[in-house]
Amino acid sequence: MSMDATALWQRYQDWLYYHEGLGFYLDISRMRFSDDWVNTLQPKFDKAFQDLAALEAGAIANPDENRMVGHYWLRDPDLAPSAELKQDIVNTIDQVQRFAKQVHSGEIHPPNAAQFTDILSVGIGGSALGPQFVAEALGSVHAPLQIHFLDNTDPAGIDKVLAKLQDRLASTLVIVMTKSGGTPETRNGMLEVKHAYEQQGLNLAQHAVAVTGIGSSFEKLAKSEGWLDVFPMHDWVGGRTSELSAVGLLPAALQGIDIEAMLAGAKEMDAATRVPQIKGNPAAMLALSWYYAGNGKGEKDMVVLPYKDSLLLFSRYLQQLIMESLGKETDLDGNVVHQGIAVYGNKGSTDQHAYVQQLREGVPNFFATFIEVLEDRDGSSIEVEPGATSGDYLSGFLQGTRQALFENHRDSITVTVPRVDARTVGALIALYERAVTLYASLININAYHQPGVEAGKKAAAAILDLQKRVVKVLQESGTPLSLPDLAAKVGAPDQIEAIYKIVRHLDANHRSLTLSGDRSQPSGLKVAAS
């Protein structure tokens, strides 16, 4: 589709979505679909709108796990399918607000200090990406508590965070987030943190709260150890859509972020995206654009380019939300489909000096999503040259890049928000959650399970089990063994390579065994217990 400036301006206006309450704009005029093509998708959208309505009414939208999908109720509890669920949501928000207030006032404080000064959030996946995104977007240098994250099982990474907090551990509030307690990274992080507290003669329980499934083994542990509080993680809220549950609200409220405004922004966007038509529903317009870009098969990557530093982590948040939801092997009818949409990006105009060179001229394997923020800063700006501010440049770079991409036949979406505040962030979260829900219907997949994550856990457990057997065999063996002999004795002759990796790692950490021989020739290495 080629058009002159007048036709483009007309297309811009025809497709422009504006939400007055949120001051929110969505522009999909630079996705080159035709009206005829949109019409062909109408039946799929009719079904998607019905699916979304059923999901919001409490249908089992995650058939593999036989679960309801309730994250939309979190910001509009009146929609919850039972009075009990509604009360549960309302109570949790109250509990979060009350707890944060008591921490801020010092009513809840650590044993050896008048106030908590820092938060250490231990969690991974949905229990990290949302809180990290929100902390980066809305956190302030002057926040009542500064937040830090342990989101991995990397010993050196854990040490670095703990070194930073070394002098303030006694006034650090630890939040451990895990639905069952069964996520190894989080369990390990908690144990490492507990050890650090013990090293300082402190008791983690007196500094910690849990966000976990009610009835989980982890809830029992926290209660039996006398942790400061326990907040619920509901089984009808998935990790990647949990930012507006206690998972996201608790750290936000503790940082002094207006969680009522976040919820209100999300509720308003939910309402706007309940409209059962494509044009006029921004989530549907996004889903339409994604479908168009990738032919409904994820053939193009989604590059997310917010022109605002505080939105740097939005793409990482969206990576999980979109790729974990849509990246599925089979559709709901069991057909092998290998679905998904790859998402990456950092921020503009910074990325213009990194990889936008390739976006403009190189492989046309993507579509871009620009995020524009109208308000430059709190307060006024100096002029960096007559009549121009730093913000004018930022704005000019966004316009220039969008235009250049289009001229080079690279499509883009532009989301425009008035400013980055709690309401806008809530609205953006809701917008993308709902676009994912609709798009998943269009391509007929279950967006609410993650079988590959479970499989990853099992694969690691198998390696750890193998490690235990390797160490046992070596301890029992009197002499150094070659890798094939070791594998045979372990009863895993097919797993020489895995065993080699295990012993190489143990040797590097001076644990249990030593490896000798020419390292460029693994088959000649000898392994001995140490």
Next chain:
Amino acid sequence: MSMDATALWQRYQDWLYYHEGLGFYLDISRMRFSDDWVNTLQPKFDKAFQDLAALEAGAIANPDENRMVGHYWLRDPDLAPSAELKQDIVNTIDQVQRFAKQVHSGEIHPPNAAQFTDILSVGIGGSALGPQFVAEALGSVHAPLQIHFLDNTDPAGIDKVLAKLQDRLASTLVIVMTKSGGTPETRNGMLEVKHAYEQQGLNLAQHAVAVTGIGSSFEKLAKSEGWLDVFPMHDWVGGRTSELSAVGLLPAALQGIDIEAMLAGAKEMDAATRVPQIKGNPAAMLALSWYYAGNGKGEKDMVVLPYKDSLLLFSRYLQQLIMESLGKETDLDGNVVHQGIAVYGNKGSTDQHAYVQQLREGVPNFFATFIEVLEDRDGSSIEVEPGATSGDYLSGFLQGTRQALFENHRDSITVTVPRVDARTVGALIALYERAVTLYASLININAYHQPGVEAGKKAAAAILDLQKRVVKVLQESGTPLSLPDLAAKVGAPDQIEAIYKIVRHLDANHRSLTLSGDRSQPSGLKVAAS
């Protein structure tokens, strides 16, 4: 290619690269190429090795800009094609070391404090991504100076960094990095920082050093204002390969990072990758794997997964190095080729709880690069369960994911390093720089220019020029104007949409004009000077 465990273990050993001096391993056994296919690429590699040798000898490897490409000389000055260039490199390293020593000792100190406590680095692209990667990888909580970055022209982002430094601005050393002074983001950042210093009654010049082209207008400015020092940015070093020039060495040395070890690691990897054969040259093995994965056309994305928190920013660093180098419209013969390789990733195992679901099961549009670090941490680890540490889990997750991807027909490369230290980081930088050089030869493109970045600058300048004309017309016009009338009066009837974006941005910031009317109908809006 399907194979049993024994054949796979054989393939692993056949293709394993090990560098004893660096303790570095490269495993490309899980890229499913055949030996026959490798043989077909031999002629291309023969040429690539020749091109690389010529480049290192000082050939004009960047024909569009008629420049030599000299970043490999930085870590082995004896290779520089003239005594003058060699001396220049040696002198710069000396200057950096001397300056850092004087800052650390307090010999160089700010007017109102005995020591500098912080660094504020102002730069974008190559002047930010390398220093950020290195600071994250090697920076310590106990470093003599802590580093902060301004890498954009976002007013709110600038305000946030300056708010953090508010109380320490008087003891902050500002490094402004720009080859010519002509990069608007950096210029704007410097002016905003200068303003912040003035607000505190301080003079930026007494707190600042420049890293810039010798003879540039920016060098003249810094000298005339009496800045603390000026370090050279050579025209034979491109931004994305400047980490081992003053751009990267100065901030690293100031943070107490061992820059001699970084240079030595790079030099050792350079030597290892000068071997003119595929097997036995790790950069060639990477280039081979990339070519195989994407059919020499970037058909697959490169997902970079370091299983180590401190390498989080390696993928962002590689995004620039690879995508800006390879993402080109035309080849060296002028054919339109739309080349490149898309790069993204964060870290494992964290990403296993984000998008690895899609990698395992979804769109097979990528190949993975795992980065394994053998040493878990300084010191010993607690057991998180009998016989297992946090680091064993990290290691198990990497093995499990690599294996699961392969079983699902997703290829991967694994880079293994003994630990994350200055030497390893230098070696990794050199490895990827050289793989890019070789791959660029394979696909016959100029990896050393970035026409799209220049074009982006021009597009933004045109928008800013239009803004000035719009404001002028409005100030001269007595009455509110519609967008079409405004565009006509500005003499840019084809640019209504750009003008609309400009006035919407100015209005949101209460500058020069006001916008009135129904915002969902841009054509009905009226614009008036304010």
